[in-house]
Structure formats: structure tokens, C-alpha cells
Amino acid sequence: FRLDLRYFRHLSQGVDMSWDDGAPTLGAVFTPRLEELLGPARRSGDELTQRHKDLAASLQRVYEERFFALVRALAKTTGETRLVLAGGCAMNSLANGRLFAETDVREVYVQAAAGDAGTALGAALYLHHAVLNGKRNGKQGGERGFVMDHCYWGPEYDEPAIRRAIAEGIPESGGRDGHHCEVTVETAGDEDRLAEATAEAIARGEVVGWYQGRSEWGPRALGNRSILADPRRPDMKDLLNRKIKRRESFRPFAPSILEERTGDWFTLSYPDPFMIKVYPIRPEKRAEIPAVTHVDGTGRLQTVSRRTNPRYWKLIDAFGRRTGVPIVLNTSFNENEPIVNTPEEALDCFLRTRMDRLVMGDVVLVRQPRQAREPR
Numbered sequence: 001f002r003l004d005l006r007y008f009r010h011l012s013q014g015v016d017m018s019w020d021d022g023a024p025t026l027g028a029v030f031t032p033r034l035e036e037l038l039g040p041a042r043r044s045g046d047e048l049t050q051r052h053k054d055l056a057a058s059l060q061r062v063y064e065e066r067f068f069a070l071v072r073a074l075a076k077t078t079g080e081t082r083l084v085l086a087g088g089c090a091m092n093s094l095a096n097g098r099l100f101a102e103t104d105v106r107e108v109y110v111q112a113a114a115g116d117a118g119t120a121l122g123a124a125l126y127l128h129h130a131v132l133n134g135k136r137n138g139k140q141g142g143e144r145g146f147v148m149d150h151c152y153w154g155p156e157y158d159e160p161a162i163r164r165a166i167a168e169g170i171p172e173s174g175g176r177d178g179h180h181c182e183v184t185v186e187t188a189g190d191e192d193r194l195a196e197a198t199a200e201a202i203a204r205g206e207v208v209g210w211y212q213g214r215s216e217w218g219p220r221a222l223g224n225r226s227i228l229a230d231p232r233r234p235d236m237k238d239l240l241n242r243k244i245k246r247r248e249s250f251r252p253f254a255p256s257i258l259e260e261r262t263g264d265w266f267t268l269s270y271p272d273p274f275m276i277k278v279y280p281i282r283p284e285k286r287a288e289i290p291a292v293t294h295v296d297g298t299g300r301l302q303t304v305s306r307r308t309n310p311r312y313w314k315l316i317d318a319f320g321r322r323t324g325v326p327i328v329l330n331t332s333f334n335e336n337e338p339i340v341n342t343p344e345e346a347l348d349c350f351l352r353t354r355m356d357r358l359v360m361g362d363v364v365l366v367r368q369p370r371q372a373r374e375p376r
Contacts, residue, residue: 001066007034064095068102075104082107086122090114090276091219093300097278100268112151112218112274121148150273150308152224154215157343162360165343169351170365182368183351188359191311198359199318202230202328206356207243209333211346212311216339220275221332222302223256223312225339225346227355229291231255231329236291243354244335252300255292256330258316259303265289265327266301275302291329302330 005011009031016027028041035041042052071083083105085096090110099105111118128134170183188194202208208228216222227244229236237253254275255265263269266279278300286293293299306313320326332339333346335353340346343360350358350365358365 007031007037060092060094063089063092064098064102067092067095068099071099071103071105081105083109085110086114086118088115093276094278094298096276097268097298097300100270108270108277110274110276111148112216112220112222112276114276115219117218149305151217151220151222152214152309153217155341156214159361159363162343162363165347166360166363166365169344169347184366184368186364186366188362188364191314194359194362194364195311195314195318197364198228198315198357199322201357202228202319203322205230205233207240207354209346209350209355209358209360210312210315211333211340211343211358211360213309215341218274220302221330221339222273222275223304223309223330225333225341226256226330227333228256228315229253229329229331230323231289231292231327232323232325234290236329240329240331245331246336252294253292253329253331254300254302255289255327256302256304256312256316258313258320258326259305261320261326262301262303266299271303271305272301273303273305273308275300277301288325289327292327 007030009015010029015029018025030041038055039051042048067089074083075081081104083099085108090096091114096108096110099108111121113121129136166185170185188197198208198210206229210223210226210228212224215225221227227240229240231253233239240253241247257265259271259273262271264282265285266281268279270277272279278294278298281289281293281297281299283297286297289299304313304316316326316328319328333349334340335349340349346358346360347365349355350367354367356367
């Protein structure tokens, strides 16, 4: 493969980057010749037309053709049916989900931070194995080495830190948020009661901020820094965008499903804990979960294991027992900024949006609806 440098300027001219207001702005990577070929570039805020959609679909189609051809050639050369992917293209979840149908690959592994951030993992593993002669899986007496089957490797904040954030963000229990609504602060009790109460809230239409344990490593919110909602509601996607996300209408929300129930709802049951594959949803199930079903009948799922995230698993299980759907809608815990990390960031996002409930550890904040003013 060669990149036709008549169409790109990053090597010949460089690319400008500015940092106004703390956010990077990247200049054009392409030359005017690319616009002559494909038409004018879409500017921020411009209408999204059918031409833009056609270009995006065509780029995806060409990428998949080349990607599958490379995988088939690799399999033919090596005889391997197990594939590990890394790099930014490994985050192309639509193509990843089609690997089983388009190639002879039978096992696929893509770690949670497969883009540039994943080089940190590669550097650590290289040092461990190549320099320090560390153990590998299946070697040296069969002892099991490190297996990255979850991505909860980030910071964790205990209950005192959570309560300090609440005390500073809401000076009095029962204070008000940025929309002049009453906010009550409760203690959940045990984990089972927390799961049941939260599942009940989601089932009656509440939008819930779910802040638990260590934060996720990588670009996906996978049940520790997530906003959760009911996937059965056809209007939930629009509701979330009005209340919180304020993003493009074509961007879908993801289904988190109990790992052991995957085959009941998707045509493939192969687990994907990192939300990096798109699978077809079974045709008879699509109408039951419209908020997480793409226009082509697929969904970018996350399979949730009881072993790696027992609290999130219990919540989804409680929702499944209550509704018959062992799936919750999952999107990242943020409005229009990076995913929240600290309790202060989670509380700030909750207070300035119209989220209904925030569950931080065992502490639950509930926004009470504003009472109508009485006539004078």
C-alpha cells in the first residue's frame, strides 16, 4: 500500500495545530486536490447531507475489502485461525464484527485501548517478557500469566472521597442543582438492594449515572463510568441527546448484555467485553430493544461477565428479571467532554445535565422533579 501524497500535506507541508481555550484544533491534513476529487469538505456545523453519508459508507466499504483481504492472506500464509489486532483501525467495530463471516478467523482479540494509548501496554509487556524473562501463558509449567480480560485499571475513589465531593458540591443534603431541582442524597445499603433499586429506576425511564470502582482504560465506558438507560424505549436515544449528550443523531448507543445471554439476542455469541465488535441482533429481538439497534439491525455490544464486573452484572441481571430484557443501554459518562474520572467530575456532570439519578459507589443522588408553582 502507498499513500498518494498529492492528496495529503502532512509530510510535505506539515499540519497546523492550535490550542485555543485548552482544546486542540487540527488544520487540514489534505490538499485541495482531495476536494477536487471528492467535493468540498464539510465544515463544523454544516448540514449533514446524503453525499457525506455516501462518502462515509464508501470509505467503510473500501476499508473492509482491504482489511478482510489482508486477514485472508495472513491466514493462508500462517494457517492460523486466531487473530490479534491493534492500532487505530482495530477500533473499527463494524469490520471487527464481520470477521467471522468474511474470513476463516475463529478467535479475535482486540484489547480495550487498541489505539495509540495501547503502546503503553506493549512497552510494559515487552519489558516483562523480553528483558525480565517473565512468564507467558501456557509456558513454564503451565502457570497462567496475565490475561487482560477487563479494562478496569484506572483510578478508584473510596466512599469518603465520594462523600467529600458531595459535601462540597451540594453543601446541604437535599440541596439544589443547576436547574433548581431538589437533590436528595441516600445510602444504598447492600449491593443486591442497590442493583434492584437502580434496575427499577431504569425500567421506569430514569437516566442513571453509574460511577463504580476503577475507571476504564481506553475510549469505551464499560460499566464503571457509564450513563445507563432503558433500551426498550424507542424515544430513549432522542431523550438522552436532549438531556445530556447533545451529539449527532446518527451516533448510536450501545447494549451491555449479560455474557451468558448473548446468543439469545445476537446472531453471534462470541464474547466482547471491550465493545469493539458490532453483531447482528436477532431479527425477532430488534423491536424489543430499539434504542440500541442500528438502522441495519446490528448493535455494538458489550458482554458483561459476572467474574470481571460483578456489580454491573447484578444490575443488568436485576433489570433482566424485572423486564425480560437482560440488556441496558450504556453510553459514556460525560456531556461534551472526556469521560468523568473523579467523583467531583461525575457530580458536576450530574448537576449540570438532566440526569435523573447518580449512583456513586453506595451513595445515591436522586433529582426530584420541580414542583409547579402555586398561583399567587
